[in-house]
Amino acid sequence: MSDKASDGALLRVEGLQGWYGESHVLHGIDFTVNPGEVVTLLGRNGAGKTSTLLGIMGILPRREGSVRFNGNEIIGLQPRQIARLGIAICPEERGIFASLNVEENLMLPPRIADGGLSVERIFDLFPNLKERRRSQGTKLSGGEQQMLAIARILRTGAKLLLLDEPTEGLAPVIVQQIGRTIAALKNEGFTIVLVEQNFRFAASVADRHYVVDQGRVIDMIPNADLQANMDKLHAYLGV
Amino acid sequence: MKRRRGTFRMFELLGIPPQVLLGQLLLGLINGSFYAVLSLGLAVIFGLLNIINFAHGALYMMGAFVAWMLLHYLGIGYWPALILAPLITGAFGILLERTMLSRLYHLDHLYGLLLTFGLALIIQGLFRNYYGISGLPYQIPDLLSGGNNLGFMFLPNYRAWVVVASAIVCLATWFIIEKTRLGAYLRAATENPVLVGAFGINVPLLIMLTYGFGVALAGFAGVLAAPIYSVNPNMGADMIIVVFAVVVIGGMGSIMGAILTGYVLGLVEGLTRVFYPEGSAVVIFVIMAIVLLIKPEGLFGKAA
Numbered sequence: 054m055s056d057k058a059s060d061g062a063l064l065r066v067e068g069l070q071g072w073y074g075e076s077h078v079l080h081g082i083d084f085t086v087n088p089g090e091v092v093t094l095l096g097r098n099g100a101g102k103t104s105t106l107l108g109i110m111g112i113l114p115r116r117e118g119s120v121r122f123n124g125n126e127i128i129g130l131q132p133r134q135i136a137r138l139g140i141a142i143c144p145e146e147r148g149i150f151a152s153l154n155v156e157e158n159l160m161l162p163p164r165i166a167d168g169g170l171s172v173e174r175i176f177d178l179f180p181n182l183k184e185r186r187r188s189q190g191t192k193l194s195g196g197e198q199q200m201l202a203i204a205r206i207l208r209t210g211a212k213l214l215l216l217d218e219p220t221e222g223l224a225p226v227i228v229q230q231i232g233r234t235i236a237a238l239k240n241e242g243f244t245i246v247l248v249e250q251n252f253r254f255a256a257s258v259a260d261r262h263y264v265v266d267q268g269r270v271i272d273m274i275p276n277a278d279l280q281a282n283m284d285k286l287h288a289y290l291g292v
Numbered sequence: 293m294k295r296r297r298g299t300f301r302m303f304e305l306l307g308i309p310p311q312v313l314l315g316q317l318l319l320g321l322i323n324g325s326f327y328a329v330l331s332l333g334l335a336v337i338f339g340l341l342n343i344i345n346f347a348h349g350a351l352y353m354m355g356a357f358v359a360w361m362l363l364h365y366l367g368i369g370y371w372p373a374l375i376l377a378p379l380i381t382g383a384f385g386i387l388l389e390r391t392m393l394s395r396l397y398h399l400d401h402l403y404g405l406l407l408t409f410g411l412a413l414i415i416q417g418l419f420r421n422y423y424g425i426s427g428l429p430y431q432i433p434d435l436l437s438g439g440n441n442l443g444f445m446f447l448p449n450y451r452a453w454v455v456v457a458s459a460i461v462c463l464a465t466w467f468i469i470e471k472t473r474l475g476a477y478l479r480a481a482t483e484n485p486v487l488v489g490a491f492g493i494n495v496p497l498l499i500m501l502t503y504g505f506g507v508a509l510a511g512f513a514g515v516l517a518a519p520i521y522s523v524n525p526n527m528g529a530d531m532i533i534v535v536f537a538v539v540v541i542g543g544m545g546s547i548m549g550a551i552l553t554g555y556v557l558g559l560v561e562g563l564t565r566v567f568y569p570e571g572s573a574v575v576i577f578v579i580m581a582i583v584l585l586i587k588p589e590g591l592f593g594k595a596a
Contacts, residue, residue: 110490136492148487152479160473161480162491209492 063088063213063244064109068118069128071101071108071268078104080268081118086213091235091245093255096265097291102248103145105265106215109246110142111135122213137165141211145218145248147202151191155182158190159205166210170241175204178234196227203234207243214238217248232257252290264289308566314445316562322451322520324558325458326513328551330535331542332462333509335550336469338539339482340502343393343404349532350415351507355381355514356523357419360430370433370519374457378511385507389500397499412528419525427522454516461512462551469547478502482545537580543590553591 064086071079079101086092094102107113109120111132120128127135141162150158159175159182176183179200185193193201199219206214216235220228228251235245235258249255255262256279264272266289274282330352337345358377362368368376388411396403432450439448469475481488481495489495514528521527535554542553557576565572583591 112486112490132486132490133492133494136490142487142490144487148484150480150483152483153476157476161476161488163493165492206491 061088062086062121063090063123064246065121066105066109066119067121069105069108069120070117071104071113072115073104073113078268079108079113079116082108082265082268082270084263084270084273086244086246088212088244089239089242090261091239091247091259093247093249093252093259093262094265095249095252095255095262095286095290098250100265101268102265103217104268106142106217106246106248109135109215110140112142136162136211139166139211140213140215141206141209142215143202143206143217143219145221147198149190149193149198149201151189153190154186155188155190155193155201156186158201159186159208162205162209164209166212168212169210170207172208175207178207178237179204196223196230199223199227199231200234203231207238212242213244213246215246215248218250219247220249220251220254228254252286262286311445313566316566317559318445318447318451318562319565320559320562321555322454322558323561324555325455326517326531326554327535327538327558328462328554329458329509329513329516330531331538331550331554332465332547333506333513334535334539335542335545335547336465336509337503337506339545339547340478340499341393341397341404342401343396343408344401344544345503345506346405346408346532347388347411347415348408348506348510348535349528349530350412351381351385351528352510352514352517352531353419353525353528354384354415355511356430356518356521356527357423357514357525358511359515359518360428360523363430370431370515374512374515377515378508381511381514382504382508386500386504388507389503393503394496394500412532416525416529423525425524425526427524430518430523432519450519454520457516458513461509465509466547466551534576537576539590540580541576541583541590543593546590546592549590549592 062085066082066084069079069082070077082101082105084092084094094105096102104113108116111127111130111134116128118128119126122135122138122140125138127138150161153161159172181197182201182204185197190201191198203216203219219231223231232254235247238245247255247259252262256276259276261276262274262279263270264274264286272285272289274286279286330348334345334348337343355377358380359370359373362373362376363370392407392411393404396407436450436453439446469478477488477493477498481493481498485495517527538553538557539550541557542549557579560579561572561575564575571578
């Protein structure tokens, strides 16, 4: 592990610890993400995957350790400052606003840099959203809400996307569509950290996998070696 | 023939000349205008800050006093005061929010209510101390003095202006909140401030400005009220009790609900004054009790 300010990694998390009140949920998370990569955090329920994303975003109430983005330490910053640097989150609960229509939800996150997708390109990727742009956000189907939650962070110019279980509870055909979207986003140059339970889906989109257990990263498996490590992975995930 | 006699008898029984009816409806509409602007401010503040702003009446009174002070100490008349007094009261609100309210957001609603109740007492006490309770006169601006005879009743120009001005302010507020990007930020932050912050939006700033805006609305109502009611330190305390009943009936958190309930209850109060004058002071509270029993979240409120 290097302690230089910049070593080519877009995101470098070292010894990240986190607490909700008295409850110590992250015990030292270490991982790196290189520009243009899709990296997953795999692990059982309650392993600390979502908390890791919240810790990176600055939402976790108390955190220690180091999170460097583009070489800059961001552990002490407010979520809105972190967002302004170019990190965007798509939360597990999707966070679609009921009092906003689809278009308002889509346009809500402010642009923080150039290079985000145009609204036309977003509607290309998600034609359903265009048809339903005047509907109340929470009147959409679960799959459409998930697409909206992803779509709205693509406009902003954020380079690093944190996607928390985008396939959870969705029909296979929608999961496939989200898989294609993630592949398309990788082609557009986005860097993605994906929290997943569905590792078959994870294997279809990711470059590398980090295994999280009890608030620590316990292993890293390149996607190419996934087949060879299947037994180990099954043991980790308890499936 | 029979029916005609029945109608006739009813009219006799009620014995209400149309002038009285329309006059009271106008009075109700004017009161309703104040209820609407004030309950709108309360609803906007409650939506985002989760604070029941008990100081709202005191800040309304302050708006009227600021207009009076601008005139008496600086010679600044009604029209500039209509802009300046809300800005000054709004700035005072921002000061309260920054120094005190912002420390309470992580606590229960009750603490905000207690703090703002205390603030209301202090603000009223200070004005009572310096200006007494007899009330200070504030002239109707020349442009709006006099009135028009509509045939069935005499309509004072200033009262017509109050109705129009408050309707414009209510609609403009509704438009900003429901139809603009800033309003979308506000609605989103009302639902999920953490996520809105994680998108890079400055939620504390939004909260501060929202409180300032809600207070400015109260200040604006105060300036409108100054030429009608005499400017006195208790004018807010009398008003705020009714406005809270209006808000309970309408349901916290609905913008259009707050506006409509304000106007409708003003009219209901006016009608009661015609048909059963003894009940006019309590009719809103009776309605409040009924609404609380049947639909506790309020007519336009969302069930918790």
